[in-house]
Structure formats: C-alpha cells, structure tokens
Amino acid sequence: MGDLSSEMAWFFLAVLAVLGGTVLCKYNRSPGLVQGAVCLAGLWGGVYLLNLSLFCGLILSSLTCFLVYTYLSGQEFLPADQKAVLVTGSDSGIGHSLCKYLDKLGFTVFAGVLDEKGAGAGELRRTCSPRLLVLQLDITNPEQIKDALGKVAEKVQDTGLWAVINNAGILGFPCDGELIPMSEYRRCMAVNFFGAVEVTKAFLPLLRKSKGRLVNMSSMAGGVPFDHLAAYSSSKAALTMFSSILRRELSEWGVKVAVIQPGGFRTSIAGNSDTWDKLEKDLLDHLPAEVQEDYGREYIHSQRSFLHMINTQSSPDFSPVLRDIEHAISAKRPSAFYAPGEGCYLWLCLASFLPAIIFDYISKKLLGAGKRLPRALSVPTWKDKAT
Template identity: 70%
Template sequence: MGTFFSETGWLCLTVTAVLGAVILCKLKKNHRQEGRKMVCLAGLWGGACLLSLSLFWGLILFSLSCFLMYAYFSGQEFLPVDQKAVLITGGDSGIGHALSKYLDKLGFTVFAGVLDEKGSGAEELRRTCSKHLSVLQLDITNSQQIRDAHSKVMEKVQNRGLWAVVNNAGILGFPIDGELIPMTQYKRCMAVNFFGAVEVTKAFLPLLRKSKGRLVNISSMAGGVPMEKMAAYSSTKAALTMFSAVMRKELSKWGVKVSVIQPGSFQTNIAGTSDLWDKLEKNILDDLTPNLQEDYGQDYILKQRSFLKFMSNSSEPDVSPVLLDVQHAISAKSPYAFYTPGKMSFLWLCFASFSPTVLFDYFSKSSHSFTRGMPRALSKANWKNEAM
C-alpha cells in the first residue's frame, strides 16, 4: 500500500509539474487580467487541497485543477488574423473610431460604418488607416443604408466571407428623471441602441453563419445596473444584453459565437455635442405638462446639464480595455459570453444582481452623492405634510 501510494503520488506530482510549466508558458503569452486571476485562484485551490486533504488526494485534485487550467488557456489562444473581415458600426468617433484603427493595425479587413461618410471622423479613418479599411455610409436606423452596406461588403469579401460584426453605434439621450424624458427620446434611443443593432445583425447573420464567425454587441454596465437619470439609455442597453444572450444560445448550433461587452464609464462622444444638448433640453421643456412644470420646475431641469461635467470627471480616458476585450471576443478560440471592461464595472454588475435591493439602493445613492438640485415640489418645507 505504501509503495502504491508513493508511486501514485510521484506520478501526480510529475503531472502537476508538467501542466504547471505549460500553464506558465501560456500565461506569458496571455496578458489579460483574467488569466492572472485564474492562476491565483488555482494556486489558492491547490494550497487548500494540500493542506486540508492527504497528500495523495491533494495531489489528485491539484492535478485536476491544473488540467482544467490548461484546457482554459488552450481556448484563449488567438486565431490567426489572415485579413479576416470585420464590420464595425458607429465608427465616426469614440470606441468605434478607436476600434476601427486598432483592428486595422492588427491586420483585419475593416468595414467602418459611419453616420456621416463626409465627416471628420470618416476622413481621419481614410487618411490614417491602411487600404484594407473601407468607410461605409451606415445610419443603422436607415434600412436602405443597411442594405447598401451589405451589398458593398459582399462585393469586397466575396468568397472570403465576413468574420465578425461589432454593433457599437449608440446614443445616450438627455440624462434626466424618466418621467420627464419625452417619448420621442425613448423611441430614438430604442431605434439606435436596440432596433438598429438587431436589424444590422439580421442583415449580416447569413454571412456570419457561413464563416462560423463572431457577433459582438457593445452594451453597457448601465444595462445591468439601475442608474438614476438613465431610464431611456439603460432600458435599451438591457434589451441589447438580453438579445445577445438569446442569440448566443440560438446561434451556437451554427458555430457562431456571440459576446456582449458591458463597459463601465469611458470618455467617448456618446453624450453628443452642446448643440444637441440644447435641442434635447428644449424638447423636454416644450413637452412638460402644467403639472410637471409645477412639480419639477424649469430650474431643476436646467441643472441637469451638470451631468456632463460629472461624466467627464468620472470616466476613464483610456479606452484600450474595451479594445482588448473586443479583440479577444473576435479572435480567441473560446471567447467569453460577457466582458466587463472598466474599473468596478464587474463588481457593480455582480452587486446589482445578487445583493438585496435595499442594500444596493443605499450604496448606489452613497457612491453617486453628486447633486443636481431637487424638484421644486420636494424642495418645499411643507411638501411631506401636504402629501400626508
């Protein structure tokens, strides 16, 4: 029995050492934060096994964990680029613009869909990127432009097919209480952030099914974490996240892998220009009923512009975490279903999903303690007495 235990123990130890060495070699090629986290967890698990169990069973379980780690890292290896064709929407600015440049440098054939093919963003892409990048006029709320873009992509890729679609285009709207957001803004947000992405997906899915490629949808942390002032935007991103999850299950039989990116707060142009905010603000004021005008007051609405400053101060200027996650989603042998780039985005999503509602509401209110005034009715000292 002692001889058997000794021989088996040495065999397990040898297997563990070999697998560990292979994992470390793979880790050197894998610079993602998740890889380092997995190794740390495996180390803690192995230590717990060796301390709590006999040497024999500890080595058995630790060898098994090393094998699972090896299988995990094998799936994280990147496929060769080979000028794979990728369509990106919302390439005028922000993440879509940066992603178009980044994938072009990596050697992908990039189709950058833009809202204005004669705008400064489109011109910069033509000027700074390689000949493998094509700028397409693509307003994703315009069915004809989607069909035209599909024809141009088909004409260029021919038999090579389309490897990936990245639905990135999106708008924020005016951040204010959901009761005050006009229905036109709700419908506009849904048209761009959800229906546009769905229509682009439906148009290009036959090409993705043919190539057994990738569908990547850029959602938002706000699609899973309730945030004040974001009723229109968050609702549409939640819809996009669920659409992605359903499509992931349905398209798996075709060999198409679907990922959703839920970034935290990054500095982009999604909020729009000052002129756009003037227009949206005017629409809200014009849409007010007498009761809303009395209860909220115009001063309260005008103070909501401070959200622009808050967004700028709290957002991360470096969008590279998002770019790396999109690269992984379209290049890894086994991409993840969900990505959460950005500081605290993963923790906030977990907190919103699993914590008691009372606890979440308390901490979310504390962490967003910036103030943008109070509605006129709530600022009255006798309001509570009147309500009673």
C-alpha cells in the same frame, strides 16, 4: 495530524500560487482571467477551511490544473490575415479608434459611419491602410443597411465576413425616468437595440458562412441600475439579453457571440452644449405642467452636471475596450461577457448578487452625495406657501 494539515495548507497555497501566477501572466492577452484567479482563490480557501483530506486535495488540484490548462489553451489568438470585420458607429469615439486598431492588426475593416463625408470618415480614409473601406451606414435606415450588406458581400465573396461589431449607440439627455419624453425612449431603442438587431439579422448569413463572431457593445449601465439613465440603460439591457439568446442559438452554427459592457470612457456619446440645449428644450416642451412644477426647471437644468461628469471624469484611454474586442474576435475561445473599465466588473457583480435593498443603499451612499432633489421634495410645502 497537525503536521499533515500544515503540509496540506502549504500544498494548496503552492498550487494556488502557480495557478495565480499563470493566470496573471496571461492577463494582458486574455481579458477576464483575473476573475478566474479570484474564483480559484476562493476555491482553495474553501478547501483549506473545510480541512479536506490530502487525497481529496490532490483530486481537486488535478482537476483545477486540467481546467486551467484547457481554458488557457483556448486563449490562442487566431491570425488576422484575410479576416474582414464590420464596425458600426465609426465616426468617432470607440468605434473610430477600433477601426484604426483593427486595421493596424491586419484585419480588413468595413467602417460604418453616419456621415461618409464627415471628418471622422475622412480621417479613417487618410490614416488607415487601403484595406479599410468606409461605408455610409445609418443603422436606423433599412436601405443603408441593405446597401452596406451588398458592398460587403461583394468584397468578401466566398470567404464570408468574420465579425460584426455593433458599436453605434446614443445616450440621450439623462434625467429622471418620469421626465424623459417618450420620443427619447423610442430613439434610444431605435439606435441602441433595434438598429443593432437589424444589422445583426442582415449580416448573419455572412457570419454563418465564416463561422465568425458577433460582438455587441452594450454597457455597464445595461446591468447596473444607475439613476437618470432609464432610456439608455433599458435599451442596452435589451441588447444584452438579445446577445445572450443569440449566443446559445448561433453556437449550433459555429458562430460565437460576445457582449462588451464597458464602464466610463470619454467618447462623444454625451454630446455637447448645443445638443444638451436641444434635448432639454424638447424635454420641457413635452412635460405636463404639474410634473414640471413638482420637479422644477432648476432641477431639470441641473441634470447637465451628469453630462459634464461623463465628459470630465471618464477615462480617455480606450485601450481596455479595444483589447477586449480584439480578444472577442481573435481568441480561439472568447468570453461571453467583457467588462472593461475601472470598477466595472465590481459594479456588475454587486448589482447581480446583492439583495436590492443592500445594493440601493450602497449605490446611494457612493453616488448620491450632494444630489439635488426635485423642488417638491426639497421644499415639501412650497405649494402651500405659494398660496
């Protein structure tokens, strides 16, 4: 019996090695497969620990090989020829790089920009092929959305639009949820959620015609509760849920929906010192006197360190995001969710599966070191001393 168990163990390990090797070899063209490899490892580890019979092991082995083969066969990339895509927020950052990347792959790119006379729009016209068309597209402006739709529809005509990539977004001034002005909550929702929804609704008839792809750029912060991002994270969480519901509804039409939840990448979304000055002034101007006393101006001003961290510690290499978006619009069977960026998938898993009390403890230990406290918490008796 011991020999049989040993043979089973080696058999399962051999199957795992073959499957894992296949998965890892395909990883560069098939984002998300590493997660699959982890699941397979867990499955076969469980099989070995349960000490199932060789017959059951053979059945599980055959079933797993079939599932992996079926999945990998769906990772074949469709050709880019004659496929048109719309990218919003193309002035700078990921959207700007994405337009160049997709243009080089052979897609016809409609680059929606906030300022068609700006430097970002000019660079796209100068460096990309004649297939790329820059569109004035403020996604909070219904008239500009309607005008962009007309130009795209005229260009693509009967072929339809293959993909819409809702990339445009804003961060705002990160601070405690109590301190963020309502105007900033509304602004984040207007751009990150309502703007993406309105663009989606406007262009869906073209996507249904082509049975194409809808790709929405959410964020890791839309699934992980990070401090100081109440406005931004709430809007991205709303976009993620909107996308998940449309994924189910639009599947009947042959349209596939994917959500990109990137981690920390260095873009212009964090703004600059002038932007921070304006947002901080707006925050202080609308803050009740009692709340401002409890938190203190020094605490509010210290929140800039979070913005500095975004600009200095985030990755400048957008390639993981670009590859995932390429997969989402090109793979025969794309994934529903992508999590590009170092540690991004792990954080999403921790936030999804751990009990809240454990997740809060871990995140506080990892991210809360050296965190400045509001004045009333750092010196609880300061009001009494002042009187």
